Amino acid sequence: MSERVQNRSAGQSPGTKAERRLAAQLAAKKAAEARRRRQSILGAGVAVLAVALLVGGIVWKSRGDDVKPASPAASASPTAPAEPTAPPAPQLPADIDPALKTKPTVEAGKGELKKLTVTTLVKGKGPAVKAGQQITTNYVGVFYKDAKEFDSSWNSGQPATFPIGVGQVIPGWDQGLVGVPVGSRVQLDIPAELAYGNDASGGRPAGPLRFVVDVLAAQ
Structure with missing residues (x-):
């Protein structure tokens, strides 16, 4: 009796050991189940991520295959008017005078201008207009009396091309430039009646005018 009491007082009874062993087994079992759940959740997350990446890659590739570089014709609005086709660049004479490569200085006229006067400053070697x-020209236009410039193709850096002798320009140009050899620089002194008249309304230069015109090409 005293030995049994001593074992109980020491907490080492067979019943107590069995309970501890059972509790330890249950704890180990729960820990194992928790590890399995964590592994299962982690594995499911990795699988979902892999599927998402795969689907995303397929969608991206499909969209990339559909994107094509747009051609200029396709990018234009179907209702937009067609751009006018520019005429081909004129073939300038190979032996054009170097003077025609720089803008001329134009001086004022003297006296009263009564008729169209054409003065050759540089005579070209090309065929007569x-x-x-269609002629291509560089030009400077000034008022005859004071040489104040009102227009110049040199300012835009682009020669002007237009039909000649058919009423598309002022009469002083139609009459003064027909017959001029290509490659020439001529001075046209034009009375008001062969230019824009004496009425300055509408922003047109009024009165007698002086033009220095370089005939670069005719075709």
């Missing part, structure tokens, strides 16, 4: 041709 014919009525109905």
Whole structure:
């Protein structure tokens, strides 16, 4: 009896050991189940991520395959008017005078201008301009009396191309430039009646005018 009491007082009874062993087994079992749940959740997350990446890659590739570089014609609005086709660049004479490569200085005229006067400043070696041709020119336009400039193709850096001798320009140009050899620089002194008249309304230069014109090409 005293030995049994001593074992109980020491907490080492067979019943107590069995309970501890059972509790330890249950704890180990719960820990194992918790590890399995964590592994299962982690594995499911990795699988979902892999599927998402795969689907995303397929969608991205599909969209990339559909994107094509747009051609200029396709990018234009179908209702937009077509751009006018620019005429081909004129073939300038190979032996054009070097003076025609720089803008001329134009001085004022003297006295009263009563008729169209054409003065050759540089004589070209090309064929003579014919009525109905498209001519390409550089020009400077000033008021005859004070040489104040009102227009110049040199300011835009782009020669002007237009038909000559068919009423598309002022009469002083139509009459003064037909017959001029290509490659020439001529001075046109034009009375008001062969230019824009004496009425300055509408922003047009009024009165007698002086132009220095370089005939670069005719075709």
